Amino acid sequence: MKTVACQIDIDMSDRRRFPRVSTNNPITYALINEKGSNIGQGIARAINVSQSGILLETYEYIGSKYIFLVSIDIEEKLFEIVGKVVFSREISKSVFNSGIHFMGEHEDNVKFRRELIRVFHRKNVLGLPN
Numbered sequence: 570m571k572t573v574a575c576q577i578d579i580d581m582s583d584r585r586r587f588p589r590v591s592t593n594n595p596i597t598y599a600l601i602n603e604k605g606s607n608i609g610q611g612i613a614r615a616i617n618v619s620q621s622g623i624l625l626e627t628y629e630y631i632g633s634k635y636i637f638l639v640s641i642d643i644e645e646k647l648f649e650i651v652g653k654v655v656f657s658r659e660i661s662k663s664v665f666n667s668g669i670h671f672m673g674e675h676e677d678n679v680k681f682r683r684e685l686i687r688v689f690h691r692k693n694v695l696g697l698p699n
Contacts (some may be wrong), residue, residue, distance in 0.1 A: 582693055585622075588619060589619050589624070591617050592615045592685050592686065592689040593613075594615040596640050597610070597673075598612070598627075599683060601637055602633055611627060613626060614626045618681075618682045619682065620671075622655070622668060624668070625655075628663055630657050631665065633654060634653065634654060635652065636652050636653075637650075638650050638652060640684070643688055643691050649681075650677060652669035652670055652672055653670045
């Protein structure tokens with residue numbers, strides 16, 4: 570059994586259902602409108618992730634209702650999930666934080682979170698390449 574060391578952000582005044590785990594993973598995204606059409610794409614940085622969502626940092630406002638997220642696991646295979654954009658706000662000049670609620674089945678949400686944490690841990694804690 571492997572033990573994974575990671576930082577969990579716990580704020581006692583925070584009423585979120587699941588704790589956030591700090592990450593620093595690159596994420597590719599596609600913006601999806603209500604009709605399911607791709608209306609844009611970009612690259613983001615995952616700031617933290619939980620079982621139900623993720624906080625992204627981007628260099629543009631995320632104005633779509635839905636977002637398709639893709640990243641690479643430690644075996645260099647793609648993994649993905651669809652989310653609903655809860656908010657997107659500018660935190661400094663041309664830097665935005667966007668809260669995303671995962672829309673997958675529970676096991677898909679957990680898998681996405683687990684893979685992000687595994688990649689972050691391997692690169693930033695253990696110092697190993699992907």
